[in-house]
Amino acid sequence: MSDDLRSLKILIHGDYGEGKSRLGATTPAPRLIIDAEGGSEFVPGSKTYWDNPSDPPPDMSGSGTCIVRVANTRDLNNVYQWLQRGRHPFISVTIDSLSELQKRLVDEIAGTEQLSPQDWGSVFRRGEALVRQFRDLVYSPVKPMLCVCYLTGSVERGRAEVRVGPYVQGQLGSTLPGFVDIVGLLRTEDTDKGERRLLYVHAKRGRTEVEGERGKMTSVPWRTVAKDRTDCFPRGVIDITVEDGKEPVTIETMMRHITKTLNDREEQAS
DSSP states (O other), X not given: OGGGSOOEEEEEEOOTTSSHHHHHTTSSSSEEEEESSSTTTTOSSOEEEOOOTTSOOOOOTTOSEEEEEOSSHHHHHHHHHHHHHTOSSOSEEEEEOHHHHHHHHHHHHHTTSOOOHHHHHHHHHHHHHHHHHHHGGGGOSSSOOSEEXXXXXXXXXXXXXXXXXXXXXXTHHHHGGGGSSEEEEEEEEEETTEEEEXXXXXXXXXXXXXXXXXXXXXXXXXXXXXXXXXXXXXXXXXXXXXXXXXXXXXXXXXXXXXXXXXXXXXXXXX
C-alpha cells in the first residue's frame, strides 16, 4: 500500500506533552526517527537502534521503527549522508525535534556566549539548509523518501498580532512553513465530546489580550500557524484521539486520505 501513496512533507508543532513524538512515529514503515530530545523511548511498536551514525544503518527485519540518537550536527550530517546515498532501508524519516537541533547548533557556534548578529545569520543559514536537505530527500533520484516529518515545540510571538507558531529561533520560524505541504498545530482541548487531541491544519483566528504601555491590556488579532497545501482536509482539524475499537489516525492514514482525495479529483477532471 505504501508504494501507492503520494509523498508528504509535514511539520507538526505543539506544546510539550501533546504527543508529537508519538504521532511522528506513525509515518509509513520502515521509518527512521532522528531523536535529539530523547522523546522516542516510549513510542509504541518494535524498535531497532542505530547506535553509531558513522556506521551503516542496521537491518530492519522484524522492526518498523529505527531510532538514531544525535548529540551534535556531525551525527546528523552522517545520518543525512547515508539517506542521500540511498544506502538505507527506510521510506520515512522524522526529525524530533528541530527546536532541540537548533539549540545544539547554537551551542556549537557560540557555546555559552551570547550570539552576535553574524552568529545568528549562521544559525539561520545552517538551520534552513538542514530543513531543505531533508525535504529534498522526497525527490532523491536514488531512493526517494515517501514522508519527511519535522517536529517542533510551539511559541507565541508578536504584540500587534499574536501568532502561535513553531518554536525555532530567528527567521527560520517564518520560512519553515514554506518548506512543507502540511503544517499542523497539535493541541489537547476540552470539547462537547470530552478531552480530544486535535491537529489543526487550517489557521484559527480570533483576538486576544496583551499587555501594552503602562500595563494597559489591549485587544489584538491572534492566529495559529497551520497549513494544508493539499487542500484535502476541508474541516481544517483532524481528531487524532486514540479510542478503543477504532483505527487510530496516523500520519500514514492521513497520507492515504490525501492520496485518495487527489486521485479522485484528477479522475473527475480527466
